[in-house]
Amino acid sequence: MAGIRIRGGRPLTGSVPVSSAKNAVLKMMAAALMTSGRCVIRRAPAIRDVETMAELVRSLGANVSRNADGSLVMEAGIVTCLEAPEHLVRRMRASVLVMGPLLARFGRVRVPLPGGCAIGPRPIELHLRGLRQMGARITEERGFVEARAGRLLGTEIHLDYPSVGATENLMMAACLAKGTTVIRNAAREPEIVDLQLFLNKMGARVRGAGGDAVYIEGVDGLSGADHEPIPDRIEAGTYMVAAAITRGDVVLRPVIPRHVEAVTAKLRETGAIVEEVGPDTLRVRGVDRPRPLYVRTQPYPGFPTDMQPQFMALMAIAAGASIISETVYTSRMKHADELRRMGADIVVDGQVAIIRGVRRLTGACVEASDLRAGAALILAGLAADGETVVEGIHHVDRGYETIEDKLRALGADVWRVAEDVPAAGGVPLVRR
Ligand code: EPZ
Numbered sequence: 001m002a003g004i005r006i007r008g009g010r011p012l013t014g015s016v017p018v019s020s021a022k023n024a025v026l027k028m029m030a031a032a033l034m035t036s037g038r039c040v041i042r043r044a045p046a047i048r049d050v051e052t053m054a055e056l057v058r059s060l061g062a063n064v065s066r067n068a069d070g071s072l073v074m075e076a077g078i079v080t081c082l083e084a085p086e087h088l089v090r091r092m093r094a095s096v097l098v099m100g101p102l103l104a105r106f107g108r109v110r111v112p113l114p115g116g117c118a119i120g121p122r123p124i125e126l127h128l129r130g131l132r133q134m135g136a137r138i139t140e141e142r143g144f145v146e147a148r149a150g151r152l153l154g155t156e157i158h159l160d161y162p163s164v165g166a167t168e169n170l171m172m173a174a175c176l177a178k179g180t181t182v183i184r185n186a187a188r189e190p191e192i193v194d195l196q197l198f199l200n201k202m203g204a205r206v207r208g209a210g211g212d213a214v215y216i217e218g219v220d221g222l223s224g225a226d227h228e229p230i231p232d233r234i235e236a237g238t239y240m241v242a243a244a245i246t247r248g249d250v251v252l253r254p255v256i257p258r259h260v261e262a263v264t265a266k267l268r269e270t271g272a273i274v275e276e277v278g279p280d281t282l283r284v285r286g287v288d289r290p291r292p293l294y295v296r297t298q299p300y301p302g303f304p305t306d307m308q309p310q311f312m313a314l315m316a317i318a319a320g321a322s323i324i325s326e327t328v329y330t331s332r333m334k335h336a337d338e339l340r341r342m343g344a345d346i347v348v349d350g351q352v353a354i355i356r357g358v359r360r361l362t363g364a365c366v367e368a369s370d371l372r373a374g375a376a377l378i379l380a381g382l383a384a385d386g387e388t389v390v391e392g393i394h395h396v397d398r399g400y401e402t403i404e405d406k407l408r409a410l411g412a413d414v415w416r417v418a419e420d421v422p423a424a425g426g427v428p429l430v431r432r
Pocket of ligand 1: 328372
């Protein structure tokens, strides 16, 4: 299994470029299905999830290409299929976000129910309930969901939980509905505000994103748009922790400081120094040993669940005992087992972990179970004595653009290990 090999113990120093937000770009690609116009998404990261979404929209008949400047150009003039292929939905849950757009534009869509994943069951009943309220007739059978509708009708929807995906799917569906839709108890993530910007550039009439209610006034048609998505706040947070865990000194840009406020606050609580050194630039310096924390994940603007594994790695070397409570997912603690292989002292009870910091972790061969768990293990390897091999690097490649190049530019001793190379020591390594 392909992996990344890390020789730990080096403080990271220098500056790291932050890519555009994965969890914004994927939704904009889905939204582009609602028009035959030309959509340009600038600085789209070269990551597996973007390639998967490109494969998905191509399978529906849309054209997607990448310009030399890294922007994605998408034109869904001809959509020949209204069914999302099962293997792509299984590979990436975000595939279900084509439901709202296809139903709104063509009145029909068929998608496989997304399976669970390493971090828990990933149901979509909030998405489906909202679409039914807008007049869609939805059947679920043999693991597939089929939705049909004449023109969707604007209505008032109250989400039981501020689901990011449900908010986005329903926002997009409502853009072409007849009348006005209000989504209450909506998710407030920055990627949703960015999606609102993109949709309005397409000619939609959306307002309120970022608050707890989003208002969408349906229009008869949409056109193309040209947009540069926000920087990836989770990638930025990951490199902020990389600076802290290696006692380094790292400058990140572009980053929107407000989007990483919860991460900044918690890093400062550990004793790390986080400074805004420019309107879109942060500097993070680590201290000898981080102070312990109590972290409880919540929907935005609370502490992000997508930063929970990375903070568990940091707390593994804290000077004291920390508690992490994961409230968003039911089983997002698998990385604790792998961190224990590196000498971490962690007890997990359901969705709560108690981490007793140790002075040093030791390198080991560990395996990523999902995207952010893989990032956490890489961070632990950067801090550990000796060599760590993080297998299952394909999970990390889903959301981190050229991670080993960015880390190497900060002074890390990391390189990619080719497929089928046993993790045992002494084997020839492939430097990319
Ligand atoms: C988005 O997933 C992100 N993915 C996730 O990031 C992120 O962890 C999550 O939001 C929370 O911030 C993308 O944007 C592509 P949810 P999403 O709907 O939309 C439950 C990463 O690492 N739920 O807010 O799937 C659900 O099971 C990924 O980049 C229902 O029960 O998140 C989960 O426990 C991982 N029923 C919780 O809500 C529903 O109908 C949050 O899910 C929908 C969701």
